[in-house]
Amino acid sequence: MISWRALKITGLFVVFAAIVALATWLAGTVRTGGLLPFDEPVMRSIHAQNTPWLTNILLVITQVGGGIGIMLLTTGVILWLIKNKHVYRAWFVAVTVAGAGLLNVCLKLLFARERPDFWQHLVHESSYSFPSGHAMGSSALVFALIFLAWKTKWRWRGVVLGMLAVVLIGVSRMYLGVHYPSDIVAGWIVSLVWTLLTYGVLYGYIKRKQKRGGRGQDKKTSGD
Secondary structure: OOOHHHHHHHHHHHHHHHHHHHHHHHHHHHHOOOOOOOHHHHHHHHHOOOOHHHHHHHHHHHHHOOHHHHHHHHHHHHHHHHHOOOHHHHHHHHHHHHHHHHHHHHHHHHHOOOOOOOOOOOOOOOOOOOOOHHHHHHHHHHHHHHHHHOOOOOHHHHHHHHHHHHHHHHHHHHHOOOOOHHHHHHHHHHHHHHHHHHHHHHHHHHHHHHHHHHHHHHHHHHHO
16 A cells, blocks of 8 residues: 655655646747747737736735845845744745745846837836846745745645745736736746745755754763
């Protein structure tokens, strides 16, 4: 009989393989200068909902998910964690969000994808399109917070509220005409992989440090 642990490992492997396949497909299409089959239809469908009041709301949302907004939110989270003596968690959030920002700049320069031009943009953007910086920055912060809250009572509330915020920010970028859906999806994927990597490295470092500390304490006890 297959154990629950084996099923979990198999499931994680399948999800990881699917993410890698999707990322490869996205990157390959963008490198050849093409659009994904869903890029234009999704953008036009979202743009068809254009109304003045919705534009005002999504302009606010896109500002919150922008560089300054995410920086202020991240700083607030880091200061709160430090105040409550969660130094390693503060480092995790800082490295995750800052690293995602740096990685986004590098990927934009690597792919050099031009912005969509289906209609006049409702905001001005001068950088390249792929992957979306708003999608990467906002999801990096949300993923980091979900990881930290995973073993608490706030886990599912964090997942629902965090993912809602991430999706709304992504939709705002498409609505404003400055990002393809594939830019948004790529940003989420890269951000998730980066957060997993950061968490794994930091978690491993903490475990090794705890083991060294435990051995040192054992030696001290035996010496006494």
